Amino acid sequence: MERPKLLFVNLRRIEREGLESLLAARRLGYDVVLLGRSLPAFAAPLVSDFCQVDTYDTAKALASARELAGRYDFVGVPSFTEIDVQLVAAIAAELGLPGMTAEAALRARNKYRMKQGLQGCGDVLPGYRRVRTLSELRDAVREIGFPAVVKPTGASGSKGIFELREEGDLEAAIGQLEKITRPQFDAVFRQFGAEFIVEEYLEGDEFSVEGLVAGGEVHVVMVTDKVTSVPYHLELQHTMPSTLPADALAEAKATTVRIVTALGFDNCAFHLEAKWGRRGMKFIEVAARPAGDYIASHLIPLSCGVDYFANVVRVAVGAPLDLEPDRDxxxxxxxxxxxxxxxxxxxxxxxxxxxxxxxxxxxxxxxxxxxxxxxxxxxxxxxxxxxxxxxxxxxxxxxxxxxxxxxxxxxxxxxxxxxx
Ligand SMILES: Nc1ncnc2c1ncn2[C@@H]1O[C@H](COP(=O)(O)OP(=O)(O)OP(=O)(O)O)[C@@H](O)[C@H]1O
Ligand SMILES: [Mg+2]
Missing domain, CATH: 3.30.470.20 (ATP-grasp fold, B domain)
Structure with a gap:
């Protein structure tokens, strides 16, 4: 008998994570058709069809998805990758599959639009401004004060996080940012380009919250403590479960539900990043896809036994989730x-x-x-x-x-x- 088909849009860059996403689909009894820029060798035996397309070209990628949907009766289009969150939302909407709105997907991808979408959660936001030039950066920092952070609005993977501690840091940061946000440096910058967000520097212990939203209901699966490098904030260590005190954890979980709901995320995994300091929880960002750095693919299953990637697939097809831990x-x-x-x-x-x-x-x-x-x-x-x-x-x-x-x-x- 033919197995029901999922449409995957690209695979996660880290091959072991990509492999786990394909194995999760297979474990649940689905076939995978892959729409993407390339078919890595490890994935070939695990996909039943592959359609090569430049997924940065949304119109072209949507046309290819439409064409594939004429051939296959897809039951879901799961979202595993950061860059494709908007494309996946558009495909899901077009095919009538569980997904999220275009507005929510844009808020997920752009750090400035995200913060704008959280007016109702002002208590947990750092001061922030959008800037494009050195003079705009100077004006923004005059309002926000030192220390501050400036970063691209549309990046991920800690590319281009610059701490600003004094006036002299501004010019150097903008110079570097203009260099790295050229699409030739990294295709992630093709969409939003040289647009930056300045934020008040948040002190405290950094953590992330991993969860899923299904049919508007937010589920928190794990809280992870994080250590990043000085001064560029590369992620150095993740530990789970978090060792934040119980009352801080309860507040972090409740605030996460508030943020994810306010942004309109739906039928997706999420990975929220924040800090816990003297003023309680302060929000950094939230992605509408599973956490990277092996957190969702390997660490969560090791820690609590929840098959996180299988639940990403369940969310995409509208099936009931299985989030019962079997270890700690x-x-x-x-x-x-x-x-x-x-x-x-x-x-x-x-x-x-x-x-x-x-x-x-x-x-x-x-x-x-x-x-x-x-x-x-x-x-x-x-x-x-x-x-x-x-x-x-x-x-x-x-x-x-x-x-x-x-x-x-x-x-x-x-x-x-x-x-x-
Ligand atoms: N306002 C801030 N105050 C303090 N630290 C910050 C702030 N913004 C960012 N950082 C630090 O920089 C890191 C990366 O920032 P952010 O998550 O916004 O960028 P990213 O490119 O999406 O990174 P990643 O994909 O690694 O999560 C954060 O995890 C945090 O350590
Ligand atoms: Mg981040």
Whole structure:
């Protein structure tokens, strides 16, 4: 008998996450037709048809989706990737499948429109302004004050996060931002280009809230504590469950429901980022797709047993969710950073973690041999590997993480002609 068909729009950039999304569909008894820019080799055996299209060209991609829908009776179009949130919403609307409105999808993709959509949640927003030029940035910072943060409105993956601590930082930040928001630098900037948001710098402990919205109902699955690098805010470590106090957690969950509802997110996964400080919870952003950095694909299942990606598929087809935890373990992901630019040769000390059952996974972010550069030259290369740790209690998890710190490092060689 033929299996019902899902339409996937691109796969997550990290292949292990993309693979898990396809396996989740298969586990639930669905066939996948992939519409996307390319068909990676690992995905070929798991898709029944592939339609190649430049998904940055919305009109063209929608036409291809329409054409595919003439051939296949799709039951859902799940949203796994950041850049395709609006396209997926448009396809779902056109095919009459569960999805979200175009307005909500735009708010999900643009950090300025998102904050504008949260007028009713003013208590948790930092001060913010949209700017395009140095003089607009100067005016905005005069109102918001130092310290502040300026970043592109349409990016993800911590590309171009600049802290502003004094007047002299403004010109350098705008210069760098104008350089990196050219679409040639990264296609993510094709939609919103050189448009930036300045925000008041939020102090406190950073965390993320992972959940799903189905038929207007918001479900929180996990709260994750996060550590980012100084000064460019690359994500360095995720740990779950969060160790925020119980009352803070309850407030964070309630505020998350308020924000996701106010933005009109529906029939999607979400990944909300915020800080907990002296003034309580302050909101950074929320994405209308599952968290990356293996959080949704690997860490949540390890920690609580919830099959998060299967639930992303269930949401897309309008099936009941299965969010019952079956365990409560402490899980972390610690990134290994290249400490200088050069050729990434491999990991020193990796035998220590591979031999210890406390570490279920080690992920290479780039193959050995990759030439790496560091921010602000590039934002996607410094994190060369990640080690996942799991323990029945938090003290044990922390001990596993400090072993990683002491034992594992990136081996980077510098060519004679390259300055170290
Ligand atoms: N207003 C702010 N105050 C303090 N820190 C901030 C602020 N805005 C951003 N950051 C820091 O920069 C990081 C990245 O910012 P943001 O999430 O807006 O960008 P992003 O490109 O979507 O990143 P990612 O995809 O990694 O989440 C945040 O996780 C946080 O550590
Ligand atoms: Mg973010």
């Amino acid at each position: 373990l402490h899980v972390a992901l610690r990134f290994v950073l290249a400490e200088r630019p050069g050729r990434f040769e491999g990991l020193d000390g990796i035998e220590t973690v591979c031999a210890d059952p406390g570490y279920p996974y080690v992920f290479f972010e780039h193959p050995a041999g990759t030439e790496v550069t560091l921010p602000p030259e590039s934002f996607g290369l410094q994190r060369v590997a990640a080690v996942c740790a799991r323990h029945v209690d938090r003290v044990g998890l922390d001990a596993l993480l400090s072993t990683v710190d002491g034992a594992v490092s990136a081996r980077v060689t510098v060519a004679e002609s390259t300055p170290a």
